[in-house]
Amino acid sequence: MAFRTARNLAYFSNYIRNYSTNGPLVNVTVNEKSGFATATLQRPSVNSLNLELLTEISHTLQQLEKNKCRGLILTSASNKVFSAGLDLFELHKPNADKIKQMWSTLQEVWIKLYGSSYPTVAVVNGHAPAGGCMLALSCEYRVMLNNFIIGLNEAQIGFSAPMWLIDGMRNTIGSRQAEFALTAGTLFKTEEALKIGLVDEVAQSKEEAIEKAEKFLNKFAKIPPHARSMTKAALRGANIQALVRNKDEEVRSYVDFVTDSQFQDSLGEFIELNLKQKLSK
Numbered sequence: 649m650a651f652r653t654a655r656n657l658a659y660f661s662n663y664i665r666n667y668s669t670n671g672p673l674v675n676v677t678v679n680e681k682s683g684f685a686t687a688t689l690q691r692p693s694v695n696s697l698n699l700e701l702l703t704e705i706s707h708t709l710q711q712l713e714k715n716k717c718r719g720l721i722l723t724s725a726s727n728k729v730f731s732a733g734l735d736l737f738e739l740h741k742p743n744a745d746k747i748k749q750m751w752s753t754l755q756e757v758w759i760k761l762y763g764s765s766y767p768t769v770a771v772v773n774g775h776a777p778a779g780g781c782m783l784a785l786s787c788e789y790r791v792m793l794n795n796f797i798i799g800l801n802e803a804q805i806g807f808s809a810p811m812w813l814i815d816g817m818r819n820t821i822g823s824r825q826a827e828f829a830l831t832a833g834t835l836f837k838t839e840e841a842l843k844i845g846l847v848d849e850v851a852q853s854k855e856e857a858i859e860k861a862e863k864f865l866n867k868f869a870k871i872p873p874h875a876r877s878m879t880k881a882a883l884r885g886a887n888i889q890a891l892v893r894n895k896d897e898e899v900r901s902y903v904d905f906v907t908d909s910q911f912q913d914s915l916g917e918f919i920e921l922n923l924k925q926k927l928s929k
């Protein structure tokens with residue numbers, strides 16, 4: 649194929665890069681000029697994290713690392729929900745093997761996103777409870793649109809967030825606020841989240857949020873990437889190593905916990921109370 653213009657060449661290389669990272673549940677585009685990638689979660693209707701979506705996010709992060717991504721913006725195709733967290737219908741009356749894979753992939757996603765060598769921003773353009781908040785917290789910067797909620801509401805559902813996520817919350821909003829928020833399972837409105845530092849900026853539209861995200865990523869334009877990533881690794885490495893050491897044990901205890909009848913009862917009640925779709929009896 650002959651490239652008649654530089655524009656044709658740029659278009660083709662953009663196509664190749666998109667092709668190599670895209671899947672049905674995560675759309676990735678790369679701005680050839682800035683080198684910034686935008687990964688858009690697109691599992692209808694609320695980007696709930698089932699094994700397939702988690703696997704695709706994990707694969708996307710691996711590809712971005714391999715392709716020496718200059719910066720990532722993580723966002724949602726929905727204009728109402730960034731991510732509703734783990735797929736609660738898959739946690740209810742579950743297949744233990746699938747739950748095991750789900751938890752292990754969730755850990756992988758956190759390790760890859762929290763530990764990425766490139767800078768990351770979450771454009772939180774919708775609600776972000778539990779696992780949705782986890783994705784946003786793993787990024788280095790959060791820009792959120794108004795009139796949505798974000799937080800770790802695991803306590804309301806009947807379990808505790810894992811240590812690595814508690815540490816992420818503590819590092820972001822401080823120990824005292826984290827204790828209040830986690831023990832009550834608080835979901836914060838955008839403005840409240842800004843006040844406690846759970847998000848960094850508020851935007852009125854997705855376009856404005858993307859602009860703010862790019863502005864954050866551009867701050868590193870003159871910083872040598874290896875110096876930036878070494879510093880990030882020094883700051884985040886201990887949390888990651890703690891999970892890596894405990895990964896299999898955590899999966900085992902999570903599977904035991906989720907399959908226990910007491911948790912299943914409280915999850916069933918939560919679904920009945922909070923989600924429109926009723927359980928099939």
Ligand SMILES: CCCC/C=C/CC(=O)SCCNC(=O)CCNC(=O)[C@H](O)C(C)(C)COP(=O)(O)OP(=O)(O)OC[C@H]1O[C@@H](n2cnc3c(N)ncnc32)[C@H](O)[C@@H]1OP(=O)(O)O
Nearest residue numbers: 694696732733734735736737775777778779810923924925
């Ligand atoms: C443990 C450590 C690691 C990270 C931890 C993860 C734990 C978790 O993530 S547990 C998941 C916790 N998630 C939630 O508590 C969110 C529950 N959902 C909501 O609060 C709301 O749905 C929403 C605020 C996200 C959106 O509200 P909205 O009024 O716009 O939409 P709904 O009508 O409520 O929902 C639309 C549609 O989506 C289904 N749905 C919502 N959340 C989930 C979910 N987490 N899993 C599966 N499906 C979900 C809901 O049933 C509706 O379906 P139908 O349209 O078919 O009725």
